[in-house]
Amino acid sequence: MEKSFKNILKSRFPFLCGKNLLLAVSGGLDSVVLAYLCKAAKLEFSIAHCNFNLRGEESDGDEDFVIDLADELEVEVFVQNFDTEAFAEEAKISIQMAARELRYNWFRELSETLKFEYILTAHHANDNLETFLINLVRGTGLEGLSGILIENDRIIRPMLDFSRREIETYARDNSIKWREDSSNASTKYLRNKIRHDVVPVLEELNPQLLQSFSQTQAHLKESEALIEDYISLIYPKVVKTAKFGYTLDVNFLKKVPNTKAILYQLLKSFGFTEWSDIHNLLDAQPGKIIYSEDYRLIKDRDTLILTEINHSEDKIYTIAEEEDLVMLPLGRIAFRKVEEIDKNRDNTRIFVAREKLRFPLKIRKWKKGDYFYPFGMKGRKKISDFFKDQKMSIPEKENTWLLCSGEDIVWVINHRADDRFAITSEKQEILKISCCLQSFS
Template identity: 55%
Template sequence: MLQTFQKHLDEKLDMLHGSRLLLAISGGLDSVVLTYLCHQLKLKVSLAHCNFNLRAAESDADEEFVLALADDLELDVFIESFETEIYAKEQGISIQMAARELRYNWFFELAEQLDFDYILTAHHADDNLETFLINLTRGTGLEGLTGIPEVSDKIVRPLLSFSRETLETYAQKEHIEWREDASNASTKYLRNKLRHDVIPTLKEMNPRLLQNFQTTISNLQDSQDLIDDAVVKIQKKLVTVDNDQIKLDIKKLKKLSNPKAYLYQLLKDFNFTSWDDVVNLLNAQSGKQVFSATHRLLKDREFLLLCELDSVSEKHLISVQKEDKEITTSFGRLTFDEVDAISETSKNTIYTDADQLKYPLSIRKWQEGDLFYPLGMKGKKKLSKYFKDEKLSLIDKENVWILFSGEDVVWIIGRRPDERFKVTDNTTTILKIEVH
């Protein structure tokens, strides 16, 4: 197997040669075999072991085993202990998901702090098949059936084309010892049930199951590549980005042969789950919206508008004292400078009569009922009417910030100042206010 593994690295993963590698090791068969293979090929590898404290003395024994192995092979080893059950309860997630988050977060921290080029995990062909079947039983799109990627960002899975049987045969031949996790024998979890009950039956029916599965995965990945290329072309035609907002042209979407499929491909990375609701937005009234855990999709006349939830959730009040020369906010940096004269103005710069301002000034999001006296116009106007005249989308309106003096609008920041605070012939002190 060593020669086959070396050939695989040379042909598919040549970047591992000469790179600094962090190998995730549990003490089980897969990661121990990967450790020995990397060591024999003299790769620059260090070990990282997570003690999740889920199996009492067994977890500690795994840690001791890994420490002893690192000592025998003269490899650097990093150990981290986690209170996994507490973390799972705090985050409201399963034990398995908590362990996954904890270990990958730690691996990436180590890689960044210590300049590791890649993180190696010991997923093999049987793991890939199990993941495929799990996704298949839960319902998924094509992407969920393309298997575990061999390379994803810094994570590399060099054993993905090798079966567990191959790894075990190699370990026995080389007299390699490993730790068995007793929980792997339980069929309580879906993955274990597939591993112990379903996949052996499938292999009995077709001894070439894994080889045929690899062919299927390869074909599905080719199909996914074609889809990705098509989506890139469509994206250029109907998607535009305006600041932190993504706009999808509804009219162009409806002309596509399968709008639902394209919507899924365009929005799949934004954590939406209610896909029927997403599709229904195409024919919904303006103002209708669908939420994911991280984003909001809003129907606004001729467009679907996508934005992060954080960008529309700020409601706090920012106070500005007379002595403040600079205020840093989520939407930019505001500066306040007394000047001798008015120079060039822009949407990001206004000049005010400083003596007309009542401190502390305040900055907040606009609210229904707010009104102002637009510079250059006679009379007042509700902000809602101003926004309508300016054809601002609902999301644009929610992202508008207002500078107030008492209850009076001084500036719709980045858009329009108020007539009442303009510089006149009677002004003695000019305050320049600028957003950067």
Template identity: 50%
Template sequence: MQKARLLVACSGGVDSVVLAHLSVKAGLNITLAHCNFHLRGTDSNGDENFVRDLAKDLGIGVEVKSFKTKKYARENRGSMQMAARELRYQWFNELLATKGFDYLLTAHHADDSLETFLINLSRGTGIDGLSGIPVQNGKVVRPLLEFSQNDIMAYAKKHHIQWREDSSNSDTKYLRNKIRLELVSKLKELHPAFLENFKRTQVHLQDTNSLVQNHLKEIKSILFAEDGDVIKIALEPLQELHPIEAYLYGLFKEYGFTEWDDVKGLLHAMSGKEVISKTHRLLKDREYLILSELKNRVNETYPVYNKEGLLRSPVKLKLENVEAAEKSSPDTIFLDKKKLNFPLVLRNWEKGDYFYPYGMKGGKKLSKFFKDEKVDVFSKEKQWLLCSDNEIVWVVGRRADERFKVDGSTQNIIKITLVA
């Protein structure tokens, strides 16, 4: 940490100003980062000017960003506090990525951790929500977590450190302020050592949470099997876990799922049922749950011209003119050139597609073919079709179409191979 380039989030309040002073005193290489959310009129600009002056007095750099917070909250239909948090961390992450900073330091302290505990408790949460704010989360480091608000205030007064007061901190319309001003103060009155006792309790919770996470990691290593870009989870051993609700929460919460009754319902649902989070999809497919990232599917077409060579996108296909046909396979087909209209086109499959499977009489819906072949939803979505005038010539890597096969009247033969 001594040689690292550090970004210090600084609002101008006592906590972050003390963190800035302590960092300079420790000889750390820091730059202040201040967000002007323009929510408090001239006071917001006063905070910005104060942080600029603080950086100058300490002989360190400063980064400042102005935000249209009200507009962002309105467009994203969120609270002003949530909007400010999202904007703040988006910018911090941008600075870390683009300006070579190694870590972000924030001034969260023990009282913040207590308030977060009570907020999560009031909303309903698992043990991870009660374990408090971590000292480090990736590149975010919180050096003051061991200290109380009183400790920080006492240090600031002893060393005659100036800071800015934020009048919104006394506004009880915000849940955190209400908990701090009305609940935490009463708890401390009831028991003077309440904060210290809470810190010890939280250490026990963190230790217990570590045991839980280690167990879940072991369960995942057994049940979660990577299969290309999806994860397959065998249903039978998953259903044997008890209590199942706790396991489902622990195993899938990191993927953004929140509708736990729906997730549990997948265990006994029909194949094809799914639950969607903001980032992932969980699908029931016969004896498995299949987990995948959400990706926007774009239906594109790629022309395949009548010339020998290797096509590299979107799949690797090798085209050859040959004298005789051999036995076809899922990866290699032989076509009668006269029956084709070039350019052929590669495209994704769509509902309503049908073809005439090689070796069979009559047509078949592609959806029925997939079902008979036990092709899961994710594989279907990635399936490419080779088409001539929008008629399917080849379900690539699976089955050719009977209509374009080589027969006794064929004079020119094209061999197409799917290259691994």
């Protein structure tokens, strides 16, 4: 096994040689063998051990064992104690998820602080099969069936080709001791139930189960790569970057085959789950919205608009009378007294009668019931109707700001001024207000 391990390092991970590595060691069979293999391969590494304090004296015994192991291998060891149950309760997640989150967060913190370049874990072929079956039971896409990644960012899993049986044989042949986790015998956890009750039955049906699974997984990964290549080809034809997020071309999506699968591939990283509803969004009325936790997909006329949800409340900015240049998150607002109105006007500037304004002015988002008197028109108009006339999308409406004097709207910024503040006499002082919008806020 040492020879096979060294060959894997040479062929797949030659970059690990000479690097500062961090090994995740629980004290169990797999991680202890990994530590011995890394020592035999003359890698430079330190050990990191998590005490989750879930099994009382047994957890403390694991910690002592790992410290002794590090001493035997003459490597540095880092130990962290966690109140895993309290963290799980506070985060409202399972104990297993809490332990995983605590573990990897700490590993990354150690790596950043002490400059470890890669983190090595002892996942093996049986873990890979169990993960596949767990995802299959729960329901997943193709990527969930492709198994554990042998390399994921800075996390390396060099034992993924070895079976649990091979690892145990190596340990016994080399008189390596390890700690048994008593919780591994319990079938109350899904992974343990699959390990003890499901996998043995499958191995009875096919003694070469791991080899067959490895071949199947290789085919799945090839299919996944093919899909990714296809999505890369059509992506620029479907998706466009917009100032509020992304737009997806509805007409193009309707023409291509397997539209639902394409939508899944394009949007899976944004946390959506209702894929039938998203597919139906193509034929929905404009304004229909599908939400994930942090994003939303909006049906506009001929596009789907993907935008991040703003969880913070809209702000109101105030502008004092003496200010002539104000820098705000939405952009730059400038106030300047002028002698005459520019003939070549555009939507980025307005000219108002200075004495008609009541300071401090306010800049805010629109709200239901807002109205103004559009410059060049008679009578008042609801802001919502103005947006409709301008054929604005939902994100465009949400990211339009109003300049207000008291409760009166002076300017739908960069769209239309209010007629009530227009210059009506040569004796009135002319104030030029201009806005350079830098980004949506």
